[in-house]
Amino acid sequence: MALIKSISGIRGTIGGKTGDNLTPLDVVRFSAAYGSWLAGKIANRTVVVGRDGRMSGPIVQELVINTLLSLGFNVVDIGLSTTPTVELAVTGEKAAGGVIITASHNPREWNALKLLNSDGEFISAEDGALVLQKAEKEDFNFCPVDKLGTYTFNDTYLARHIDAILAYPLVKAENIKKKNYKVVVDAVNSTGAIFIPPLLKRLGVDDVIVLNGDVDGRFAHNPEPLPENLSGLSAAVRKHKADLGIAVDPDVDRLCFVCEDGSMFGEEYTLVAVADYVLSHKPGNTVSNMSSTKALKEITLKHGGEYFPSAVGEVNVVKKMKEVNAVIGGEGN
Missing domain, CATH: 3.40.120.10 (Alpha-D-Glucose-1,6-Bisphosphate, subunit A, domain 3)
Structure with missing residues (x-):
């Protein structure tokens, strides 16, 4: 059993001893740390929460939502969702941030909190370190009863995400x-x-x-x-x-x-194939992490663009894409 704390969130196995696993107390502590960090950073008090289909999802989701409500945040619960959809919903709601409850590709005994900023992107390494510090110190200040946040359920974002895909000119x-x-x-x-x-x-x-x-x-x-x-x-x-x-x-x-x-x-070639199509209609720069295939660089040069590597991790790929004004980027998997 395990509890892994990182700059992008917290993940662990359900059950067991507090501090060694993802127990209800650990979920509350790290949700409170994220909410407290967010409250000190931005005046906006809206947070989006969504989850995947894991068995522990409903329990973890309720703990996250009620902790954020206790900190005075107005929570938009989009229910069963996908990571990209929650990211889209953060910007759609003009929210301060978002929490995705998923352990990604890990087995069913795992769950996790993935933390987003107001752009619907994973929080930076610097911000993640601040959240971990707050969790370690339990530096939280909960609201009195008349300042508790509000709860809204909105299950329209999967459909809105599909609409956005269909509206993309190259689809x-x-x-x-x-x-x-x-x-x-x-x-x-x-x-x-x-x-x-x-x-x-x-x-x-x-x-x-x-x-x-x-x-x-x-x-x-x-x-x-x-x-x-x-x-x-x-x-x-x-x-x-x-x-x-x-x-x-x-x-x-x-x-x-x-x-x-x-x-x-092959997962390595999915990004390459899509980039080849995109660049044939919209030439420009590309980004992938340094553990990905070199084929993306070759495709980019063929279309007259410039390829840039980034550190591993979605947050690093997105940061580099913004820096070089890339038209497409991603990780090999």
Whole structure:
């Protein structure tokens, strides 16, 4: 069992001894630390909270929400969601920040709090260190009863996220529909089941087969979308004579494709393939972390742009993209 404190949040296994695992007291302490840091940084008192489909999700979510309410924050609960959707909701609500309750690709006994700033981005290393300091000192000041925050439930953001994708000029749903694709999706018993199939339908893919579509957090296999965990998806693609297989992790911020013959397309090349398409319509600079394939650099140079490496981590990729005005960036996985 474990509790891992980092600049981007806190993650750990559910149950066990306080301070050694992600217990209810640890959830409250780190939620209070994040809220207290946020209160000292910005006057805005709105925070967005969303979660993936993990078994412990409802308990952790209630603890996070009620702690933030006790600090005087107005919480917008978007319910079952994806990490990218919560990020989008922070800017959509013009919120001070957001909390994503997910342990990403970790097994079902894990959960975590991922912390966002007002731009819907993961908080910086410097800000993360300040949150950890507040948690260590338990430097919290809760509100009196007449200044408690308000609670709002808003489950529209998955649909709004799909609308935003369809509105992107380089997404050509009419061209996709003409192909009459058949797609198999492995949703690994989490929120990919309520996001990926509706997205595909809106993109014009009517024949969608969903594996592990019950959002109960009882992951049917190791949830990390690696080839060794996707034999079932590979077999289903061949069985149904599908054109494509799609696997996501529990919070839908990792993506893996399976080709029509059941072979893996490879996470490393997903970003490269998308960048090749984007750069052919919108030339410019690109960014990926230093552990990613060199193919992105080659593609970027082919299209007349400049490639820039960043440190590992989404927050570092985003920071570098802003610095160099990149048109696309990402991590190999």
